[in-house]
Amino acid sequence: MMNEKIIKNSFIDECTYIYKHKSGLTIYISPKKGYTKKSAYFATNFGSINNTYVSGENCTTIPDGVAHFLEHKLFESEDGDAFTKYAATGASANAYTSFTHTAYYFTCTDNFEANLKILTDLMQTPYFTAENVAKEQGIIGQEINMYLDNPGWRVYFNMLEAMYHICPVRKDIAGSIESISQITPELLYECYNNFYNASNMVLCICGDVNPQKMAVYIETLLDRLVPGINIESKFDAEPEKVLKSYTEQKLSVSMPIFNIGFKDNDFRCNGDEFIKKNLIGKIVLDILFGRSSNFYDRLYAKGLINESFDIEYSLEKQYAHSILSGESCNPEEVYNEAFETIKYYQKSEITEHELTRQKNIAKGSFICQFNNIEEISRAIMESHFNDFNLYNSLDIYNSVTCDDINNAINKLSEEYSVLSVINPM
Amino acid sequence: MKDIETHQLKNGTYVHYISADRFKNVNFTVNITVPIKRPDVTFNTLIPAVLRQGSAKFPVTKDLNIYLDDLYGANISYGIKKRGNYQVIVINFNTISDRYAPNSKPFDKLLKLAAEILFNPLVKDNAFDNEYVNREKENLRQYIESVINDKREYAKIKLINEMFSKEDYGIFSNGYVEELDQITPENLYSYYKKLITEGLWEIFVTGPVNVEECNNFINSYFNFEKNVFNYSPADFGKYSNEIRKIEEAADVTQGKLSIGMRTNVTINSPLYFAMIVMNNLYGGSVHSKLFLNVREKMSLAYYAGSAYDAHKGFILINSGIEFSNYEIALKEILKQLDDVKSGIFTEQDIKFSKLSIINAYNSVKDSAVAMENFYSSQTLTKTFLTIEEIIDRINKVTKGDIIKAANTVIPDTVFFLKGRDV
Numbered sequence: 001m002m003n004e005k006i007i008k009n010s011f012i013d014e015c016t017y018i019y020k021h022k023s024g025l026t027i028y029i030s031p032k033k034g035y036t037k038k039s040a041y042f043a044t045n046f047g048s049i050n051n052t053y054v055s056g057e058n059c060t061t062i063p064d065g066v067a068h069f070l071e072h073k074l075f076e077s078e079d080g081d082a083f084t085k086y087a088a089t090g091a092s093a094n095a096y097t098s099f100t101h102t103a104y105y106f107t108c109t110d111n112f113e114a115n116l117k118i119l120t121d122l123m124q125t126p127y128f129t130a131e132n133v134a135k136e137q138g139i140i141g142q143e144i145n146m147y148l149d150n151p152g153w154r155v156y157f158n159m160l161e162a163m164y165h166i167c168p169v170r171k172d173i174a175g176s177i178e179s180i181s182q183i184t185p186e187l188l189y190e191c192y193n194n195f196y197n198a199s200n201m202v203l204c205i206c207g208d209v210n211p212q213k214m215a216v217y218i219e220t221l222l223d224r225l226v227p228g229i230n231i232e233s234k235f236d237a238e239p240e241k242v243l244k245s246y247t248e249q250k251l252s253v254s255m256p257i258f259n260i261g262f263k264d265n266d267f268r269c270n271g272d273e274f275i276k277k278n279l280i281g282k283i284v285l286d287i288l289f290g291r292s293s294n295f296y297d298r299l300y301a302k303g304l305i306n307e308s309f310d311i312e313y314s315l316e317k318q319y320a321h322s323i324l325s326g327e328s329c330n331p332e333e334v335y336n337e338a339f340e341t342i343k344y345y346q347k348s349e350i351t352e353h354e355l356t357r358q359k360n361i362a363k364g365s366f367i368c369q370f371n372n373i374e375e376i377s378r379a380i381m382e383s384h385f386n387d388f389n390l391y392n393s394l395d396i397y398n399s400v401t402c403d404d405i406n407n408a409i410n411k412l413s414e415e416y417s418v419l420s421v422i423n424p425m
Numbered sequence: 426m427k428d429i430e431t432h433q434l435k436n437g438t439y440v441h442y443i444s445a446d447r448f449k450n451v452n453f454t455v456n457i458t459v460p461i462k463r464p465d466v467t468f469n470t471l472i473p474a475v476l477r478q479g480s481a482k483f484p485v486t487k488d489l490n491i492y493l494d495d496l497y498g499a500n501i502s503y504g505i506k507k508r509g510n511y512q513v514i515v516i517n518f519n520t521i522s523d524r525y526a527p528n529s530k531p532f533d534k535l536l537k538l539a540a541e542i543l544f545n546p547l548v549k550d551n552a553f554d555n556e557y558v559n560r561e562k563e564n565l566r567q568y569i570e571s572v573i574n575d576k577r578e579y580a581k582i583k584l585i586n587e588m589f590s591k592e593d594y595g596i597f598s599n600g601y602v603e604e605l606d607q608i609t610p611e612n613l614y615s616y617y618k619k620l621i622t623e624g625l626w627e628i629f630v631t632g633p634v635n636v637e638e639c640n641n642f643i644n645s646y647f648n649f650e651k652n653v654f655n656y657s658p659a660d661f662g663k664y665s666n667e668i669r670k671i672e673e674a675a676d677v678t679q680g681k682l683s684i685g686m687r688t689n690v691t692i693n694s695p696l697y698f699a700m701i702v703m704n705n706l707y708g709g710s711v712h713s714k715l716f717l718n719v720r721e722k723m724s725l726a727y728y729a730g731s732a733y734d735a736h737k738g739f740i741l742i743n744s745g746i747e748f749s750n751y752e753i754a755l756k757e758i759l760k761q762l763d764d765v766k767s768g769i770f771t772e773q774d775i776k777f778s779k780l781s782i783i784n785a786y787n788s789v790k791d792s793a794v795a796m797e798n799f800y801s802s803q804t805l806t807k808t809f810l811t812i813e814e815i816i817d818r819i820n821k822v823t824k825g826d827i828i829k830a831a832n833t834v835i836p837d838t839v840f841f842l843k844g845r846d847v
Contacts, residue, residue: 012449012525034447037791081721087712090780092788109787138724145679146727146745149576252676254570292490300486301556306564307474308571327567357494364497364521368450373791425676 002027002215009391014370016380016391017211019218023198023225027218028380029211030204032373038112038207041377042123043103045202045385046070046195048175049168049318050100050233053194059234063182064168065140065175066191068097072136073188074104077125082118091115099169100316101385107374112207117221123201124224126192128185137180144174151251151422152325159259159323159420162244166236167319199228202384204377235318240265240416247420256423258331260324260338263416266408267320274315274388275396276404281313283358283400284408285322287350288341292357295341304328304337317386335419342412350405362397428790428811429800432640436651439804440643443631443796450521451532451632452793453539456801457514458625458654461507461593467600468616471558471565471608473503473516476617478557481545486557492538496531497521501542507598508805509659509691509736514620516543522633532634540646546617552610553617562605569599573675580681580842581743587671588685588838592662594737625654627804631793656805661689661738670839674847680751681842684742684758688833691738692806696833698818699826703834704733705778706827707765708742712777714761714770719744725754736802740834748847755839765831768824775824782819786812 002022008015019027048068052061075082075095086093086106093106093115104123108115147153157172164170174180205214242263269277289295289311299305309326328334369375383390430442459469483489493499499520506513518539520531547554573579582597589595628647630639664687690696708715708731719729729744746754764770789795789812803809810818 032447034445035791037788083711087710087777087781090777090784092781092784093711107788109784135721135724139720139727142679142725142745142747143727145747146577148678149681151574253574254572255567257574290494292487292494294487296490297487301560303560303563306567327571357491360496361494361498363525364450364499367497367521367525371447371449371793 002219004212004215007389007391009394011394012367012370014391017215019215021198021219021222021225023222023227025198025222025225026202026384027215028202028204028384029209029214030206030376030380031209031211032207032376035208035373036109037107037373038109038209039105039107039205039373039377040116040119041103041105041204041381042119043101043202043204043381044196045101045200046191047098047100047102048171048173049235050195051168051171052234054232054234055194055230062187062191063175064171064179065173066183066187067102068174069136069140069180069183070188070191071095071097071102071104072140073128073132074122074126076132077122077127082122085118086115089114089118091118097173099173100318101381103381105374105377112209113217116218120218120221123196126189126196128188130185133183133185133188137183140174140180141177144172144177147172147174151253151257154249154251155257155259155325155420155422156323158247158249159261159418162247162418162420163242163261163263163321164319165239165243167238169319194229194231197226197228202381204380204384206373206376206380238319242416242418245414245418247418249422250425251422253422253424255327255329256331256421257327258325258334259418259420260335261418261420262322262412263418264320264322264411265416266411267315270387272388272392272396274386275393276400278313278315279362279397279400280404280408281315281320281322282362283355283405285311285313286358286361287354287405288345288409289324289338293341295337299334299337304330304334331419331421339414342409345409346412350402352402355400355402355405359397359400363394366393366397428796430636434644434648436648437654438626438628438647438651440628440640440647441630441800442634442636442639443629443793444634444636445631446633448522448632448793449525450519451535451634452629452797453518453535454629454797455516455539455543456627456629457620458508458511458627458805459514459620459623461510461512461596461598463596464604465616466512466596466598467565467604467608468613469512469514470505470598470600471561471613472617472620473505473514474561474565475553475557475613476516476542476546477501477503478554478561479547480541481547482541484547484554496534497526499531499535505598507594508802510593510657511805512598513801524633536639536642544646548614551614553614555610558608558610558613562608565600566602566605569597569602572599576675576677576681576842577743577745580683580840581741583673584683584685584741584838584840587669587840588739589662592660594659621649621651623652623654625656625805626651627801629797629801631796656807658691658693658806659737661691662687664835665837668836668839670841672841672843674845675842677842677844679745680748680844682744682746682751682754683840684755684836685838686740686742686762686834686836688738688740688830688835690830690833692735692808696826696830697735698815699822699830700733700735701782702775702778702819702822703765703827703830704731704740705782706770706774707731707762707831709733710778710781712774712781714764715742715758718761719754719757723757725750725757729758739837748843751841751843759836762831762834762836766828768828772824775822775827779819779822783816786816786819
């Protein structure tokens with residue numbers, strides 16, 4: 001029997017059981033009464049940014065796009081394709097690669113245990129051949145081309161490329177046609193062995209299940225899982241300032257599309273501090289640029305932004321940034337207006353009233369994510385990779401002060417910002 | 426436990442309660458269905474955008490947004506859907522359940538806000554607010570023109586527009602730039618009044634709510650005088666004798682291929698359930714013929730799939746390919762259809778497709794939006810089948826039914842968005 005721990009929040013009536021497998025794998029089970037669907041996410045802390053690693057004395061850099069390529073290929077094994085196995089159970093399965101991790105998942109309403117076996121099997125049985133790698137180069141080549149035609153994706157990656165000098169977040173997750181042409185079965189096995197081991201992975205389950213019974217069953221599925229080996233991803237120091245403050249590309253679009261990025265150099269934080277830091281990042285954006293801000297009101301009335309305007313804060317262990325995005329007839333004016341707003345707030349202070357409003361928004365969105373079993377699994381996964389306790393969120397939200405927000409606003413500066421524009425041809 | 430409780434107001438408006446305790450938020454959604462007509466579509470798209478700007482009580486949009494933010498980040502969202510010969514305007518209001526804010530009663534506030542936005546708009550001299558209308562006209566112009574930004578979506582929209590050019594279904598549901606000039610705050614407001622009396626209104630309330638209290642409230646606001654709404658199913662059009670091929674050059678890296686096929690099997694046809702299975706095994710899943718052959722075997726595409734529109738009666742296929750692979754991809758997609766027509770598929774293929782469809786139907790209950798879609802799509806056609814009944818029908822589909830359904834599918838139009846130098 002695995003060691004069991006329960007984390008919970010009784011106000012929202014949600015909890016998660018945590019089990020530690022002898023291999024080092026952590027398993028989270030979030031019981032959800034009354035739900036028909038069940039979900040399982042099996043993820044490894046290996047994303048597109050983990051492209052350089054140290055093992056003993058050796059430092060290796062791999063071609064861009066390996067993590068994503070591996071994600072495609074892991075579905076195949078010697079006894080067939082995992083999608084075919086899922087088809088026999090009716091599950092809906094998929095996988096994705098982000099900057100920081102790769103996740104394999106399914107949702108189903110029946111045959112949960114059989115599906116869990118398919119998922120855990122596929123994670124433990126890599127099968128890469130010259131032939132199946134060549135076939136995937138064609139498919140992923142089309143995936144890369146699809147994104148080259150997507151202006152929303154291009155404006156975002158152009159922004160990241162301009163913001164970062166070194167951090168691999170500046171590179172496309174899928175790599176390029178050229179970089180994936182260097183991928184071989186041997187390289188995939190090497191990365192699989194380095195990154196798909198127990199202590200680097202997590203399994204998150206959510207749905208109407210009995211956690212104890214499920215834990216006993218899961219133990220029988222993990223027989224081929226290897227414990228962690230000592231591989232460290234290496235990240236070179238990233239300069240604080242941005243590489244370029246402006247970047248532009250022409251594509252066939254109806255009007256200019258922009259991303260305004262703010263590099264946040266103050267991203268290092270541990271445990272529950274992560275929740276706080278993340279909330280501060282979001283609140284700053286919302287107070288300055290959210291739908292009830294003066295900025296939004298003025299620019300919307302002037303026709304400088306439209307419904308497509310959006311704000312987003314991203315925090316990871318290796319980087320952090322904020323992004324304002326949208327369509328505008330004049331992105332430079334949006335940029336200038338954004339800095340007028342920043343300067344205004346740097347001279348004044350936010351009120352308790354504004355802060356309370358922001359905490360209400362955060363509280364609402366935190367609670368609503370528990371409507372969706374996939375979102376719960378993903379939130380738990382994120383909390384695992386960033387070492388925080390998701391259920392402490394509401395308490396931590398309460399601890400954020402006006403000073404926290406004012407300090408974060410004071411750090412915004414033009415030397416840390418980028419304007420990326422896609423202009424019509 | 427019953428999934429849904431349906432009431433009908435005296436004026437014909439349907440009110441559905443999905444009062445599931447498992448949801449942590451509450452949704453109040455209004456669907457307004459009207460026939461799709463060329464002169465109306467631009468009005469239909471503009472209406473919810475203007476309503477969202479404010480009301481008599483919230484004449485300043487920013488104040489409305491502050492009110493929403495204070496209400497735990499409540500949202501008002503809107504959209505427009507095409508359903509056969511009809512358009513559905515969807516306006517959704519949502520916030521957290523009272524359970525998590527017992528003192529501020531968010532649901533009560535949300536209901537009052539919905540009534541305020543819908544029935545107390547900012548109106549002067551029988552006209553909407555001039556500033557709201559002008560700025561939303563400009564936003565709509567930008568939105569209509571932005572259709573070219575997403576080339577994948579553009580290819581789909583162009584295909585539909587070309588294939589149904591002689592039918593109402595070919596009308597762009599986002600509206601037309603050239604018609605914006607004729608829209609005024611006055612005629613837009615009179616159009617809204619017409620929408621109230623002539624559209625089919627349907628309300629969904631999901632989440633843990635008190636049905637009786639809510640029903641009293643809805644009765645007092647939504648029981649306005651209405652004309653009778655007569656539904657007529659879409660005509661599937663006419664089969665064509667040969668495939669019409671259209672190519673367009675654009676600045677793209679990858680070719681976008683869209684293929685439209687007609688079928689006279691629609692939501693009320695005996696072969697409707699067979700067609701759902703047929704589409705799933707032809708191109709609607711990752712074990713489908715299109716996925717396994719066009720993507721996995723021939724390595725031609727990252728995406729290659731089909732979707733079945735049962736309200737109008739057609740199948741739409743989309744794929745992203747190298748320009749030079751156009752002929753070979755098209756040939757393969759058509760060959761796979763011919764294979765299904767000739768019965769070249771196994772009992773296992775059928776079983777896989779049924780399982781995947783059943784899984785999707787069973788999943789509906791976990792999402793408020795999916796429940797709303799499921800039931801509202803049936804209100805129009807008055808079919809009212811439960812999820813269990815649908816699953817039962819799916820299970821009864823035979824290989825012979827699928828072959829029959831496949832043989833009603835006739836390729837009609839091909840649209841290919843290619844590079845400039847090809």
